[in-house]
Amino acid sequence: MSTRAASAIRHPDEVVCAVRGLTKTYPAVRGRRGTPATPEVRATDGVELDIRRGEIFGLLGPNGAGKSTLVRQMTGLMRPDAGTVEILGHDIVRHPERAARILAYLGQESTALDELTVSLAAETTGRLRGLDVRQARRERDAVLDELGLTPLAGRTLRKLSGGQRRLACFASVLVGERPLLVLDEPTTGMDPVARRAVWSAVDRRRAEQGTTVLLVTHNVIEAETVLDRVAVLDRGRVIACDTPAGLKEQVAGEVRVELVWRERAPLDVPEVAALRERAVESGRRWTLRLAPDEARAVVATVTGGAAFAALDDFTLATPSLEDVYLALGGAARQGLVRA
Amino acid sequence: MSVVPAEVLPGGARAVTGTVRATVTAELGPRARLWPSLVAVYRAQLSRARVARIPLLFVATFQSVGILIMMRGVVDGGSEAESVVAGSAVLVVAFVALNLLAQYFGQLRASGGLDHYATLPVPPAAVVLGAAGAYASFTVPGTLVTAVFGCVLFGLPLTHLWVLAAVIPLAGAALSGLGAAFGLLAPRPELATVLGQLGMSAALLLGVLPPDRMPEAVRFARDLLPSTYGVEAFARTFGADPDWALVLGDLAVCAGVGVVSLAVATWAYRRAAVR
Numbered sequence: 115m116s117t118r119a120a121s122a123i124r125h126p127d128e129v130v131c132a133v134r135g136l137t138k139t140y141p142a143v144r145g146r147r148g149t150p151a152t153p154e155v156r157a158t159d160g161v162e163l164d165i166r167r168g169e170i171f172g173l174l175g176p177n178g179a180g181k182s183t184l185v186r187q188m189t190g191l192m193r194p195d196a197g198t199v200e201i202l203g204h205d206i207v208r209h210p211e212r213a214a215r216i217l218a219y220l221g222q223e224s225t226a227l228d229e230l231t232v233s234l235a236a237e238t239t240g241r242l243r244g245l246d247v248r249q250a251r252r253e254r255d256a257v258l259d260e261l262g263l264t265p266l267a268g269r270t271l272r273k274l275s276g277g278q279r280r281l282a283c284f285a286s287v288l289v290g291e292r293p294l295l296v297l298d299e300p301t302t303g304m305d306p307v308a309r310r311a312v313w314s315a316v317d318r319r320r321a322e323q324g325t326t327v328l329l330v331t332h333n334v335i336e337a338e339t340v341l342d343r344v345a346v347l348d349r350g351r352v353i354a355c356d357t358p359a360g361l362k363e364q365v366a367g368e369v370r371v372e373l374v375w376r377e378r379a380p381l382d383v384p385e386v387a388a389l390r391e392r393a394v395e396s397g398r399r400w401t402l403r404l405a406p407d408e409a410r411a412v413v414a415t416v417t418g419g420a421a422f423a424a425l426d427d428f429t430l431a432t433p434s435l436e437d438v439y440l441a442l443g444g445a446a447r448q449g450l451v452r453a
Numbered sequence: 454m455s456v457v458p459a460e461v462l463p464g465g466a467r468a469v470t471g472t473v474r475a476t477v478t479a480e481l482g483p484r485a486r487l488w489p490s491l492v493a494v495y496r497a498q499l500s501r502a503r504v505a506r507i508p509l510l511f512v513a514t515f516q517s518v519g520i521l522i523m524m525r526g527v528v529d530g531g532s533e534a535e536s537v538v539a540g541s542a543v544l545v546v547a548f549v550a551l552n553l554l555a556q557y558f559g560q561l562r563a564s565g566g567l568d569h570y571a572t573l574p575v576p577p578a579a580v581v582l583g584a585a586g587a588y589a590s591f592t593v594p595g596t597l598v599t600a601v602f603g604c605v606l607f608g609l610p611l612t613h614l615w616v617l618a619a620v621i622p623l624a625g626a627a628l629s630g631l632g633a634a635f636g637l638l639a640p641r642p643e644l645a646t647v648l649g650q651l652g653m654s655a656a657l658l659l660g661v662l663p664p665d666r667m668p669e670a671v672r673f674a675r676d677l678l679p680s681t682y683g684v685e686a687f688a689r690t691f692g693a694d695p696d697w698a699l700v701l702g703d704l705a706v707c708a709g710v711g712v713v714s715l716a717v718a719t720w721a722y723r724r725a726a727v728r
């Protein structure tokens with residue numbers, strides 16, 4: 115998706131954003147009548163990151179890992195309990211209001227623009243980013259055109275489909291140039307065409323302006339295809355950080371086998387019954403992480419004999435970032451999506 | 454499920470480069486200036502109000518017209534009729550500027566919509582004033598309709614209706630500042646809605662009913678309500694020979710309360726934007 119040519123303009127030594135010891139605990143809430151008490155949650159726990167100029171840096175983790183909390187602290191929206199955030203030489207914890215003049219942020223939910231037309235949402239955001247009317251309108255037209263939104267320009271965001279609305283919010287992020295884009299799950303609900311529009315718009319800005327991108331995702335495929343580096347987040351902690359390829363090398367000795375049964379697993383076949391305790395089950399799907407020769411043996415078993423009648427589909431794949439996450443001790447067994 | 458200590462992880466979990474970092478510094482982008490961003494917010498809010506709030510404006514107007522018709526049977530002209538007409542007209546402002554704006558900011562805050570504004574370099578006053586101004590100007594048609602209908606119904610002169618040109622923005626400022634502050638300070642959006650409704654009910658009961666029949670304590674509460682001064686200013690102009698000094702005095706109180714309540718709303722916005 116992302117044109118790798120853009121990697122050439124990365125500046126490996128220039129740190130755009132440095133995070134040190136960032137910690138945030140949501141306080142416990144005492145239960146009222148009818149609502150149970152919630153314990154305190156340490157949403158980010160001593161997070162350290164260096165994001166370099168021109169890279170697409172990803173935060174990958176399952177629901178509740180603390181990704182949004184982390185980026186909200188990095189964008190000055192939330193005061194951390196401890197730790198520092200420095201973006202392009204500015205201390206964001208001490209001067210949170212400066213963040214708005216350095217970065218553009220796409221929140222996970224954006225409701226502020228819901229009742230505006232696509233065109234007015236983009237224009238207003240540009241004006242509030244400091245552009246004058248003429249500039250704001252020119253950039254609005256260019257961005258809507260670039261993202262293929264021109265036919266929808268006069269429609270109200272609320273009346274668009276989920277993916278179209280997300281794309282319109284992304285458009286308003288791009289009006290008024292910023293050296294750092296912070297995008298919290300920008301492509302949620304988007305079809306492949308819209309996703310491609312997003313990534314090529316990002317790549318163009320990287321190539322032309324050296325724009326840096328901090329991207330939150332829980333989509334493994336997206337992480338593997340668009341990210342230069344990725345920090346894997348689990349329960350508020352960074353459990354790994356490297357290029358996607360570098361991370362996958364850590365589990366290079368493994369093969370992932372997925373078996374999909376027609377109705378249910380034929381547990382009367384002893385080899386299948388023996389596999390069960392090593393499988394992660396999700397409905398009719400079993401996922402196994404095995405050494406290559408074990409994997410071959412499993413495939414031979416299920417494609418021959420009694421088990422084959424019960425088998426709907428199977429795949430054999432090299433490890434993905436999901437396997438890395440699990441191998442590193444990630445707590446959520448099925449928290450990441452492949453789509 | 455064990456927590457994996459960072460130092461035992463293969464490859465190291467630290468995302469920080471060990472070598473000396475060359476941190477680049479950047480110029481800050483421009484700040485959006487107050488006036489242009491206020492205008493931008495105002496325009497955007499007006500357009501969303503047009504889409505979403507027209508039915509509610511009808512409700513507000515019908516409510517005030519209904520009250521006028523009801524009071525027609527109770528009040529028989531004179532200064533009481535003047536208060537009823539002025540009170541019903543200003544009630545439209547209270548409904549939209551106080552009640553609806555409290556709801557809007559309450560929901561915006563609860564749904565994370567404030568993040569959008571908080572990550573743009575826009576002065577807090579521009580967001581609050583732009584929204585307040587849009588809601589206040591949205592009340593103009595309803596207030597006019599109510600005032601004209603009331604004058605005709607009670608046989609009051611239409612001569613000085615132009616004073617609404619001052620009453621609507623000043624009462625609008627005072628009430629919408631209050632509404633925005635309610636919305637931004639209420640810990641939960643339902644509470645913001647309740648506060649807005651209560652403020653509206655207060656404006657209804659204390660503004661529309663003729664003050665002469667009220668007990669002392671209620672009259673004191675009436676004096677505390679910012680919309681009262683808008684109502685009084687407007688009511689005074691129905692007389693044959695209005696005392697313009699008193700009208701101006703009432704409008705000045707309205708303006709003063711407006712400045713204070715908008716300042717409180719701006720402070721509340723700052724507080725709500727960074728949690």
Ligand SMILES: Nc1ncnc2c1ncn2[C@@H]1O[C@H](COP(=O)(O)OP(=O)(O)OP(=O)(O)O)[C@@H](O)[C@H]1O
Binds near residue numbers: 140141155179180182
């Ligand atoms: N306002 C809040 N009050 C209390 N706890 C919260 C609050 N917001 C988030 N949390 C908790 O903090 C943890 C981290 O939440 P966060 O929203 O950062 O996760 P996330 O990684 O962005 O998840 P997702 O993929 O679902 O967006 C979760 O356990 C969540 O329940």
Ligand SMILES: [Mg+2]
Binds near residue numbers: 222298
């Ligand atoms: Mg999130």
